[in-house]
Amino acid sequence: MDVEVRDADAALLAALSADPPDAVFPLLHGAAGEDGAIRDVLELVGLPYVGATPGACRVAWDKPTAKAVVRAAGLLTPDSVALPKEIFHDLGAAAVLDRIVARLGLPLFVKPTRGGSALGAGPVREAAELPAAMVGCFAYGDTALIERFISGTEIAVSVIEEENGPQPLPPVEIVPAGGRYDYAARYEAGSTELIIPARLPLSTAATVAEAATTAHRALGLRDLSRTDLIVDASGTVHFLEVNVAPGMTETSLLPIALTAAHRDLGTVSRDLLARAVSRETTRSNP
Ligand SMILES: Nc1ncnc2c1ncn2[C@@H]1O[C@H](COP(=O)(O)OP(=O)(O)OP(=O)(O)O)[C@@H](O)[C@H]1O
Numbered sequence: 284m285d286v287e288v289r290d291a292d293a294a295l296l297a298a299l300s301a302d303p304p305d306a307v308f309p310l311l312h313g314a315a316g317e318d319g320a321i322r323d324v325l326e327l328v329g330l331p332y333v334g335a336t337p338g339a340c341r342v343a344w345d346k347p348t349a350k351a352v353v354r355a356a357g358l359l360t361p362d363s364v365a366l367p368k369e370i371f372h373d374l375g376a377a378a379v380l381d382r383i384v385a386r387l388g389l390p391l392f393v394k395p396t397r398g399g400s401a402l403g404a405g406p407v408r409e410a411a412e413l414p415a416a417m418v419g420c421f422a423y424g425d426t427a428l429i430e431r432f433i434s435g436t437e438i439a440v441s442v443i444e445e446e447n448g449p450q451p452l453p454p455v456e457i458v459p460a461g462g463r464y465d466y467a468a469r470y471e472a473g474s475t476e477l478i479i480p481a482r483l484p485l486s487t488a489a490t491v492a493e494a495a496t497t498a499h500r501a502l503g504l505r506d507l508s509r510t511d512l513i514v515d516a517s518g519t520v521h522f523l524e525v526n527v528a529p530g531m532t533e534t535s536l537l538p539i540a541l542t543a544a545h546r547d548l549g550t551v552s553r554d555l556l557a558r559a560v561s562r563e564t565t566r567s568n569p
């Protein structure tokens with residue numbers, strides 16, 4: 284199989300039309316890769332691609348929307364409120380924040396509704412910390428998601444779709460050295476320990492695996508996804524978010540889970556590309 288790596292830059296469309304590939308594997312992590320836009324462009328060009336459709340990406344990318352969908356599918360996700368910057372401006376920040384604390388309690392966790400890599404995200408232990416957390420959040424997005432803080436073990440479950448449907452990979456337990464899985468803990472070598480499979484009782488391991496496949500199906504995702512969860516001290520599983528373009532570097536969670544499952548990233552990628560091509564063939568010759 285011939286593979287070419289291309290950046291999403293001004294040369295991309297010309298290259299795709301001059302020498303159209305059989306399929307594209309979008310590997311952009313973060314907004315560009317997850318908000319559906321790049322897949323919209325691939326649809327415009329008429330090329331098959333690996334992964335979820337633009338519409339499904341948009342739903343998954345917007346955390347409050349994704350939470351509502353998975354909650355309707357039976358998963359637990361922290362109680363929350365999502366409010367745009369203007370509401371605080373128009374109604375008075377202090378009054379709105381008081382209501383939030385009164386309703387959701389403390390501690391809280393604040394993050395942009397659309398974002399990644401924990402940027403603009405942080406815990407709030409006391410009401411006095413909330414205004415600063417909101418300012419930090421609004422530096423990265425226009426709408427804030429304020430959730431109940433869940434303490435427990437962070438788990439990521441990747442899902443790969445195969446002939447027999449979405450298959451969960453072994454759960455990865457994330458243990459940041461500094462206790463917080465923030466931006467530095469994600470990208471500085473050695474600052475986070477990943478334990479695979481996660482040290483969970485068998486029944487909890489089954490629950491997190493099922494939660495990830497439920498999220499994948501309920502959100503109408505395709506080919507691959509990674510669901511981020513927290514398991515609290517009582518073993519209850521809380522859905523945080525799902526990623527339609529999970530990190531794919533050699534230290535990222537999905538590739539590490541594949542290795543633990545004795546699967547080869549190259550072979551899995553080839554199979555996903557083949558699925559994308561055959562979807563397209565079915566569509567053009569129904
Ligand atoms: N309700 C919560 N309670 C406790 N910690 C939380 C909560 N929500 C998020 N976190 C922490 O913040 C991190 C980032 O949150 P989340 O995974 O929702 O957003 P993200 O920035 O999109 O992440 P990613 O880089 O995985 O795309 C989580 O990995 C977790 O450590």
Ligand SMILES: [Mg+2]
Pocket residue numbers: 511523524
């Ligand atoms: Mg996450």
